[in-house]
Amino acid sequence: MQDRNAQQPTQINIEASIVSGILSARIRPGTRLGESQLATLFDVSRTRIRESMMRLETRGIVTVSPRRGWFVVEPSAEESMKVYEARRIIEFGLLRNLSTVSEQDLEILARHLQEEKLAIAKGDRQRLTCLMGDFHIRIAEIAGNEIIVETLRDLTARTILISMLYQSDFHAQESHDGHCRIFEALQEGDFNAAAELAIRHLDEVETGLDLTHRPDPLSDLRNSLSLPPLSSEPKE
Template sequence: MQVPERSDSIDRVIVDAILAGRITAGTRLGEQSLATLFSVSRTMAREALIRLEARGIVQVSPRRGWFVIKPSFEEAQEAFQARQAIEMGILMAVQRLGPEVVDKLRAHIVRERAAIASDDLEARSFLLGDFHVCLVEAFGNRVLADILRDLTARTVLISALYQSVHDATASCDEHEAITDALASGDLKRAADLMVSHIGNVEAGLTRAKDDDPLTNLRQALKLSPRRE
């Protein structure tokens, strides 16, 4: 693991681990443990956790320490709605699109499909979420990219429990349709497809929760839904 030189680098590593599904909701993040793992002072580790708390990624409990949040479905829905507003807004605001943006997104989709085909769950989870961050970064807005990365991390914490291979494939197909619209210069269609895509992901997770009577126990035991 690369040792970060600043505490804000610790933030990024933790969020990326959430996006990849390596850190799950409720995981304890001890200050001393992080300080040891990253070869930094405990103060630097605490600073990183305080920033993550302000960003809604972790929470602190008296006498128990720091934990990754356990978002409710209502909180996840709010995060999806915020993602829709940000991504649709930036697509509608773009005046022109360089070919390098489309090339970057197409290369990303190739990696998504490879992760799905090889059943690499960590890479699949990270890449499907990172497509949206990659898109916003390609337009040069780092502030929105950071906000979107945090919102995506929140939705990944709950969606990782329910997303099947079929859902992942459908998401990848929708990413490709969005990229095709961008390539053709039809930014309005790309924005409409993005809203539909995020809505589909949210609706799929809601159906999974409603259809599964063992949801709460499954979350507690960190088990995936059985596939018939």
Template sequence: MKAWEKPLQPASSNVIENRIIQAVLSAEISPGERLGEKDLGEIFGVSRTLVREAMMRLSSRGIVAVSPRRGWFVVEPTAEEARETIEARRSIEVGLLMTRKSISTDAIDHLETHVLEQQRAIDEDDLGRRSYLLGHFHVHLATALGSSIIANFLEELTTRTVLIAALYQSRADAQKSCDNHRRLVHALRENDVEGAVKIMDDHFTHLNKALKTRSRLQRT
């Protein structure tokens, strides 16, 4: 039994939804993995109707999908879907930096600590944690820059970003992202807005190049 499958009863559809999201974020559930309604009902001690409610909400968030033959399964983002996600984030986050308000020293300290956690996960070869932290850094950045609306939007994208990372991100790619995050935080500390914008734009350019390389290798 996997850690996320330990019974937690009584469970609601919200509990089921959150447990599955946490399992995806920690790489306990992989892209493409099937999630049977009967099995989930037994794990959580609930009816299939309650399970279906949770799965429908996960589907609306782009985390799972359903097909007549496979039932529910975790989505496997295509290279094109991954590219569109990266470009959407580029538009939002570069724009956020360009129009940023002041950022406190405490917020910058928090971001630096977050980067240290990213590096630790990479060093320990913890795929799930590193993918989550690298994606969630951008949520923390938006919060530090004073935009709760964008932070909430990026929170929704984090799970999908983790799925993309699980499929397309190598350890070298992860290290490059962590290094970019470190440079970005340093630029913000130095109040170098122009430098921060360039680092962020270059960051997404690298993600796109890495995506193309990894998707090409997977086809060979």
């Protein structure tokens, strides 16, 4: 995020900084992204920050509240389900339409899984979050379709925000196992199975969330009339 020394941080850099901040779970959902704040941080004028924000808005990463500011999205339970559904749709189609996977690609995936294992062993949760998302992007990259890669990257960013909001505990091992199963299916060239496994994996992750729990019960209170607060803060 510190591109301060770069002479000309282009809009793409600014966007990438924020997205990577989210992918690595350093930026929490609901974070306020003040225009002038970012402007001084990146040492550019507000204009360019605004342009980046607009781009991120169309990518579903931030929202603007009129005259109040830009915020990293806080997906509602419904939106979260839509995100997972969209991922199931795309990843299923992706794997099913695969015809071959090169040795090289399998190598990349194998190395990735190794890294996941390492992160689990070290208990590096932040790195793990990042890796878990990256696995799916890797698969999209194997398919070689940039359009799908981009779409999936943005959905993954949202997924990470969702997990920061609703994930009670992080079944890392379970997720890792899911990835391994998909890898094995790919290794055997059984793309049908891989696709089914991907759906099952995403279902597992989704059911691991507590989508009934409101992370910010006050948002209800602000909007509608009095409603009893559910429970305590979901602080890590």
